[in-house]
Amino acid sequence: MSETFGRFVRDRRERLRESDATFSVRQVAHRIGVEPSFLSKVERGEAPPPSEAKIVALARELGEDPDVLLALAGKVSSDLQTVIRRRPELFAALIRELKNMPDRAVLRLVREVRDGDW
Amino acid sequence: MSETFGRFVRDRRERLRESDATFSVRQVAHRIGVEPSFLSKVERGEAPPPSEAKIVALARELGEDPDVLLALAGKVSSDLQTVIRRRPELFAALIRELKNMPDRAVLRLVREVRDGDW
DNA sequence: CAGATCGTGTACTATGTAGTACATACTCTA
DNA sequence: TAGAGTATGTACTACATAGTACACGATCTG
Numbered sequence: 001m002s003e004t005f006g007r008f009v010r011d012r013r014e015r016l017r018e019s020d021a022t023f024s025v026r027q028v029a030h031r032i033g034v035e036p037s038f039l040s041k042v043e044r045g046e047a048p049p050p051s052e053a054k055i056v057a058l059a060r061e062l063g064e065d066p067d068v069l070l071a072l073a074g075k076v077s078s079d080l081q082t083v084i085r086r087r088p089e090l091f092a093a094l095i096r097e098l099k100n101m102p103d104r105a106v107l108r109l110v111r112e113v114r115d116g117d118w
Numbered sequence: 119m120s121e122t123f124g125r126f127v128r129d130r131r132e133r134l135r136e137s138d139a140t141f142s143v144r145q146v147a148h149r150i151g152v153e154p155s156f157l158s159k160v161e162r163g164e165a166p167p168p169s170e171a172k173i174v175a176l177a178r179e180l181g182e183d184p185d186v187l188l189a190l191a192g193k194v195s196s197d198l199q200t201v202i203r204r205r206p207e208l209f210a211a212l213i214r215e216l217k218n219m220p221d222r223a224v225l226r227l228v229r230e231v232r233d234g235d236w
Numbered sequence: 237c238a239g240a241t242c243g244t245g246t247a248c249t250a251t252g253t254a255g256t257a258c259a260t261a262c263t264c265t266a
Numbered sequence: 267t268a269g270a271g272t273a274t275g276t277a278c279t280a281c282a283t284a285g286t287a288c289a290c291g292a293t294c295t296g
Contacts, residue, residue: 025273035256040274051254071206080202080210081194083217088189090224091213092198097231098209099201106208109227113215143243153286158244169284 003045005072010043012062032057049073121163123190128161130180150175167191 017023029039032054041047049055055073059066070077084091098106135141147157150172159165167173173191177184188195202209216224 024271026271034254036272037257037274037276038255044274046274047255048253054254065207067206067210071203074203076194076199076202076206077210080213081199083213084194084198085189085192087221087224088185088194089183090221090228091216092185092195093228094216094224094231095198095201095209097228098212101231103205103208105231106205106212109231110208110211110215113212113219113223113227142241144241152284154242155244155246155287156285162244164244165285166283172284 005049005069005074006043006045008069008072009058009062012064013043016062028058028061031061049075052078123167123187123192124161124163126187126190127176127180130182131161134180146176146179149179167193170196 013023013025013028022028025040025043026036029036032039034050034054038047038050042050049072050058052070052075055069055075056066059069062069067077067080084095098109131141131143131146140146143158143161144154147154150157152168152172156165156168160168167190168176170188170193173187173193174184177187180187185195185198202213216227
């Protein structure tokens, strides 16, 4: 485990801090509902990433995509898991089929479904 | 939680047992690598479902779809999670888009990708 | 009817998850 | 130069996960 999650969070937070002093470990920790020492450890990779709820709050705080931050933490959003669990065969087949497809292929499907004639 | 996992497993195992005496709690437990008392508790919903690896072994043993059994256990196969984590935005968008689509729509996509002109 | 096999009850445990609480030392800044 | 704010080190904890170990009484079988 290369602990890219912590590095990423620290990087984004410090960048935001350059123009906004409220992005200290203490204040961000307080806003997402954890102790500063814990956030500090997380950012330095000394503690594993926090729970899904805290990660989502952190993403909102940092202006990042929650799904991306969750992915860096080695997690998948529980609402996506719920969708898959409701129709496991169908979604398992689809996801495995798309596993090695290029981004543009997946994106094409997304658009096809979104504004398609269904 | 209505513990449908345990009920399902017990049902399948007992059905198989009618024609094959080796499908006792003890022997199946031994084959999937857990203690009989644990499998017994799981089947009666007194213990939560086992780990992913044991569930997959159990599915193989019972001739059931691993993804379905995992879903009943409230889990999503870790290999699917890995696929999603590699491209979180893309897959999150696709899955959320398909959340309320009928089975046939999803199935159409699967086939489109499988034997499509990509 | 003895021995094997069966399901299950009870007690226990190791590891991981998700943090808190508090103290300490550093660094701006008014 | 005092005090406000800052990051981090140390120690601890509650709860969940994923089981094992062993004994017991019931039942089946040769």
